[in-house]
Amino acid sequence: MVKRTSFENDPCPVARALEVIGDWWSLLIVREAFFGVRRFNEFQGKLGLAKNILASRLRTLVEHGILRPVPAADGSAYHEYLLTPKGQGIFPILVALRQWSEQFDPRPEEIATVLVDRNNGRPVRTLELHAEDGRLLSPADTTLQPRSTAKSKKAGTRSSATSN
Amino acid sequence: MVKRTSFENDPCPVARALEVIGDWWSLLIVREAFFGVRRFNEFQGKLGLAKNILASRLRTLVEHGILRPVPAADGSAYHEYLLTPKGQGIFPILVALRQWSEQFDPRPEEIATVLVDRNNGRPVRTLELHAEDGRLLSPADTTLQPRSTAKSKKAGTRSSATSN
DNA sequence: CGCAATCAGTTTCATCATGCAACCAGAAAG
DNA sequence: CTTTCTGGTTGCATGATGAAACTGATTGCG
Numbered sequence: 001m002v003k004r005t006s007f008e009n010d011p012c013p014v015a016r017a018l019e020v021i022g023d024w025w026s027l028l029i030v031r032e033a034f035f036g037v038r039r040f041n042e043f044q045g046k047l048g049l050a051k052n053i054l055a056s057r058l059r060t061l062v063e064h065g066i067l068r069p070v071p072a073a074d075g076s077a078y079h080e081y082l083l084t085p086k087g088q089g090i091f092p093i094l095v096a097l098r099q100w101s102e103q104f105d106p107r108p109e110e111i112a113t114v115l116v117d118r119n120n121g122r123p124v125r126t127l128e129l130h131a132e133d134g135r136l137l138s139p140a141d142t143t144l145q146p147r148s149t150a151k152s153k154k155a156g157t158r159s160s161a162t163s164n
Numbered sequence: 165m166v167k168r169t170s171f172e173n174d175p176c177p178v179a180r181a182l183e184v185i186g187d188w189w190s191l192l193i194v195r196e197a198f199f200g201v202r203r204f205n206e207f208q209g210k211l212g213l214a215k216n217i218l219a220s221r222l223r224t225l226v227e228h229g230i231l232r233p234v235p236a237a238d239g240s241a242y243h244e245y246l247l248t249p250k251g252q253g254i255f256p257i258l259v260a261l262r263q264w265s266e267q268f269d270p271r272p273e274e275i276a277t278v279l280v281d282r283n284n285g286r287p288v289r290t291l292e293l294h295a296e297d298g299r300l301l302s303p304a305d306t307t308l309q310p311r312s313t314a315k316s317k318k319a320g321t322r323s324s325a326t327s328n
Numbered sequence: 329c330g331c332a333a334t335c336a337g338t339t340t341c342a343t344c345a346t347g348c349a350a351c352c353a354g355a356a357a358g
Numbered sequence: 359c360t361t362t363c364t365g366g367t368t369g370c371a372t373g374a375t376g377a378a379a380c381t382g383a384t385t386g387c388g
Contacts, residue, residue: 005188005213005376011276013265014195014258024168024186024346031178034303040365049169050347055366065268077355078364086268091303092291093264094178096257101177104250106229112175113308117295121309124301125294127256131281137288139198139255144277145285168346168373188375204336214376219337241384242335 020064021090025049025057027097030066030083030090038080066090092127099126184228185254189213189221191261194230194247194254202244230254256291263290 007015007022021027025047032046044054058081061067066087069079098115103126105111115124129137171179171186185191189211196210208218222245225231230251233243262279266272267290279288293301 009274011274012192012195013262013269013275013277015192016269016275017261017265018188018191022186022188022191024182027182027186028176028179031176035308041363044365050349051366052348052368053346056346065270076364088303089264089268092293093257093260095293096260096291097181098177100253100257101181104229104253105177105180110173110175111177111180112311113177114311115306116309117299117301118305118307119295119299122296124306125296125298127260127291127293129256129259129291130289131283132286132289134289135281135283137281139252141282142279142288143282144199145280147276147278205334208336214378215337216339216377217375220375240335 017093020060021066021093023057025053026061026066027090027094029054029057029061030087031094033067033081033083033087034091034094038082039078040081043081061087095124096127181257184224185230185257187221189217190225190230191254191258193218193221193225194251195258197231197245197247197251198255198258202246203242204245207245225251259288260291 007019010016010019021030028047029043032043037043037046040054040058043058044051047054058067062069062081064086065084067081068084068087070082071079095115101111102108102114116122117124129142131137131141171183174180174183185194192211193207196207201207201210204215204218204222207222208215211218222231226233226245228250229248231245232248232251234246235243259279265275269275280286281288293306295301295305
């Protein structure tokens with residue numbers, strides 16, 4: 001790789017997100033955390049990844065404020081990894097990934113689980129993008145605007161490099 | 165790497181999605197495609213990635229049915245890469261990533277752009293997960309159920325391994 | 329038509345990251 | 359107090375990534 005290119009200074013929010021959670025394991029670790037997995041060995045057992053990789057990922061997830069090590073839990077001297085609010089904010093991303101697979105996977109019959117409303121056991125709705133006034137928006141109904149730095153509001157039409 | 169572990173047979177739809185678009189460049193390529201980028205050099209210029217990597221990524225995106233090479237376009241003998249419906253289905257994932265950055269990035273002032281309604285230039289709403297009946301759902305309001313194989317409807321409480 | 333520049337890659341080659349396995353210290357259990 | 363469990367770290371082997379150089383068509387231009 002000669003240094004995997006870093007996106008942390010990229011002005012694109014998508015790139016910035018990928019910089020943090022865009023690797024092969026981080027999102028799966030977070031997914032497990034959503035299901036109550038908290039301990040090192042538990043993550044390792046569920047995901048089957050190497051311990052050094054897990055240790056490394058947990059470290060960076062903690063550094064990025066996605067997981068938080070809490071001192072104890074059941075009384076033992078070890079610690080557990082809990083989702084922070086920032087970590088919980090990843091939920092829509094997981095849902096979007098899941099729904100994309102559900103819709104387009106070439107072998108959907110191999111998908112084992114469905115995300116349901118705990119209340120009545122019925123599948124959740126597909127995520128939709130809405131306008132401020134509630135209208136449903138398709139990709140084509142949207143554009144990127146340069147971030148309004150306190151002023152300016154219209155602009156549209158993207159310009160240079162990796163600027164979206 | 166001694167063979168990066170593959171998720172393509174994992175029953176978890178999140179893992180399956182990551183198998184396809186979970187690397188460092190694919191989602192950014194798709195993002196550019198949403199903005200009308202179509203040609204090899206154009207991708208390369210915007211993203212600044214090595215040509216061999218780009219060639220490799222484009223190939224797998226085409227293999228997975230996310231991009232489609234169309235013979236011509238402006239009359240030249242080259243071809244262009246267009247998003248398929250499956251590729252367009254990635255939009256919510258990009259939006260979810262973008263919104264996560266917007267909400268939790270430690271230096272949000274460095275984010276250059278805002279996704280707006282093309283109609284009136286106002287920011288779009290944040291993605292929300294809703295129940296079938298329209299109620300807003302938080303992560304805690306949801307569970308995973310084993311996929312109903314024609315029959316059965318209640319079950320809850322996840323069981324074994326990487327099964328969500 | 330002839331030649332230079334462009335497009336779309338492919339081919340080395342060096343370096344980095346990943347994965348496996350082995351090892352290890354501190355805590356808990358017996 | 360020896361054993362086991364937890365939560366790692368260390369040391370390779372190998373694959374993935376990236377920079378740069380190279381190639382073979384295609385186009386642009388005089």
